[in-house]
Amino acid sequence: MQYKSQAVAMPYFIAAIGLFVGQIIFGLILGLQYVVGDFLFPEIPFNVARMVHTNLLIVWLLFGFMGAAYYLIPEETETELFSPKLALAMFWIFLVAGALTIVGYLLVPYSTLASMTGNDILATMGREFLEQPLLTKIGIVIVALAFLFNITMTVLKGRKTVISIVLLLGLWGLAIFFLFSFYNPVNLVRDKFYWWWVVHLWVEGVWELIMAAMLAFVLIKVTGVDREVIEKWLYVIITLALVTGIIGTGHHYFWIGTPEYWQWWGSIFSALEPIPFFAMTVFAFNMVNRRRREHPNKAAVLWALGTGVMAFLGAGVWGFLHTLAPVNYFTHGSQITAAHGHMAFYGAYVMVVLTTISYAMPILRGRAANSEKAQVLEMWAFWLMTIAMVFITLFLTAAGILQVWLQRVSDTPMSFMATQDQLMLFYWMREWAGVMFFVGLLVYLASFFVKGEAKAVAARG
């Protein structure tokens, strides 16, 4: 570790992994509720488990992004963090607020939680992924602003690299677009229209900047390729991401009451959205092939290559699969959407956070890389989780195709619930693939506790 203040990244990474475990446990509960409908009813109804599953995902990814920023910004700017104390204080505030929110979801009926937390003053709750109580949303804004202040001040006083500028742009975008979560007009069409300014402009917009910056940082470190080359790639990738992704928002504006020209804008631009992800894959492989050093952390290199490939498959290919309006007319809001969502989030954002953790955590623990034994275990975890996610996606896709056929294409369409009964085989297989994912996650956790001969402390680079 080159700068003392980088150490604040550690609690962020640990919290991220802890919440990740929680997310997967609730994922298994949800998967089981798909086949055993009354499982845990009425203690944990499906909607509650789903809120916990998706909200934990968002929160742990945010922990991962913040940890990554606290780790890489001092190194990029060649200066200590503006305020490590503020970073630690925000860590505890965010963790406690997050935990209280989850406890609130689990212990109190949602409508009671809403009236307890000021939703009658400003109604923001009950919209997908933005279910958090008003107080939590305000907390997120405060934490985000303090975090951005800290990071921005650090960049201002230090060296300004392309990686830190792109990361900052992404993080500022994240905070700014989150503000639309406070806007909830009664008009449902307008509500949905601007809801996507948070959700789409996050995951298919500014988050891609964060992801690309994190990936570029790790690639510089593990390959030793010239910064000039990597930064040029970085600009190309984020240009492609935003040029396609901003207007690509239109693929959510096909059937929600918005003008029909969006079917053209959305189809054409979102059909191009795989390109930045493809560029990221080519980028990662290219840089690793041109490496100028053999970094002892092989696991981190594997994650870096993996996130490129899986983001391209999940976000790129599975996104394209149902993004053209004539196809989406039949697949909209089906299990196809769920299939895409799972692989895209895992491939792009879960894996890029795990890439950064894989690279940074050994250094934070005082060594360049973990022991051979620990790395082998981590790579087993990589393959178990990644292959499990491929299967989850394939089974959900199969379920989705059958669902669309029976319920929407057929001349004698079946009702939603009757259709669901026909999909049980695929839902069972998805649940077993989920169990495999969980095993992979346990192996991942174990890899942190495996001893063995550690690699020497990293040279300055």
Add this chain to the structure above:
Amino acid sequence: MSGIFTKSMARNIFYGGTTFFFLLFLALTFDTERELPNRDNRAAITPEVAAGKHLWEVNNCLGCHTMLGEGAYFAPELGNVYKRRGGDFIKGWMQAMPTGAPGRRQMPNFNLTDEELDQLVAFLKYTSEINTANWPPNIEG
């Protein structure tokens, strides 16, 4: 990428391209807002509908159902449920929950009053009359 294509060119294309497409997005948004009154059934938004939307939100209906295809995929689409089932059925259904049928998906009873049920039905009637470009493909949602 050869030496002809420099980093500062890449940077300029990024800022220029992003700015251009973001402005285009804002222009399309502006035009959408102008067009929406013809499509979004806003004339039907009464205080009763607004109260219904509030109930829809604070009971997290989207946690299981879809609304115009967005939400969770655990339970039926409700954007057109008013046309599929009618108001009386919706009210009766919600009062009869949960079914308690073993192994079947369960919907909680939200203990809504008769007035609240009417508000929810009013909201679902309003959503069923939004012009969604003929989505969903059939009444089953």
